[in-house]
Amino acid sequence: MRYVLFWVVLFSTYSVAAKGSEETRSIDAGFDFTLTSDVHYVERKLDETTTLQTLDIYAPNNLALAPVILFVHGGAWAFGDKKEVHVKPNYFTHSGFAFVSINYRLRWDYKIYDQVVDLVSAIGWIQEHGAKFGLDADRIILMGHGAGGHLASLVMTDSSYLRAEGISGKGIRAVVSIDSTSYDITRVMKELGSFVERRKHEVIFSSDEKVWRAASPQVHVAKNSSLPPFALLYNPEREITLLQAKGFAKALKLAGGVPVMIPGSVSDPAKTNELLGVSGNIATVALMAFIRSQI
Secondary structure (H helix, E strand, C coil): CHHHHHHHHHCCCCCCCCCCCCCCEEEECCCCEEEEEEEECCCCCCCCCCCCCEEEEEEECCCCCEEEEEEECCCCCCCCCCCCCCCHHHHHHHCCCEEEEECCCCCCCCCHHHHHHHHHHHHHHHHHHHHHHCEEEEEEEEEEECHHHHHHHHHHHCCHHHHHCCCCCCCEEEEEEECCCCCCHHHHHHHHCCHHHHHHHHHHHCCCHHHHHHCCHHHHHHHCCCCCCEEEEECCCCHHHHHHHHHHHHHHHHCCCCEEEEECCCCCHHHHHHHCCCCCCHHHHHHHHHHHHHC
């Protein structure tokens, strides 16, 4: 009960995942893309109405097959929704990319493992069905914010998740993680985290150090010989995100990976995710240069 109260207080202003239509629908959103929303990326039961395992596809109208930005929303593993994309769909579709945003099963009712499996399943769905929607499964950029950045990084550093589902990671050209504090959870719990950060991670990852290590992307880097390039966006004014990004980047480099660190928005570092795609945003320019170098 105390965990529930803690989260209610901490995230009282956070929007809980919104309920969407059960049916897949395609509309012309008035921009240069077509939106197909609430597509189920796992087979659902006949009486199932949840949108937790669905995705929205923003496909550019002028391309038959486009590289894909696969976006995983944040929300401390317990909150958030695939609609929280700000101006990213407009920006990326205008730049020649399809933008896909996923929902996934959230904590309390589910575990971190379920969330990782959902992300892997979404990758598998793009590989199997993406071409029908103009998605190039051989050119995917995996992008996540906060908890979503942690999940994306974990999937691509611990290859056992992809292997367990029989899905290839070859089409993932790069990973973009935005403002994650959880590359090394043990360090958060023992060194870097404030009381709130430590409490938040304990609620999600328990007090078991074995669980912390298993869920830390940085721990798995040395074991993975097929690491994709990583772009790590961080808030330079928040020590925990800066030091976590630096530590992860160092581990990736030592393992032969290609990490790139990109400081967040100059005007408002705390809103790096929200401002991605805004005209004149320096972090956006740097990130797009990285992405284009990998496609």
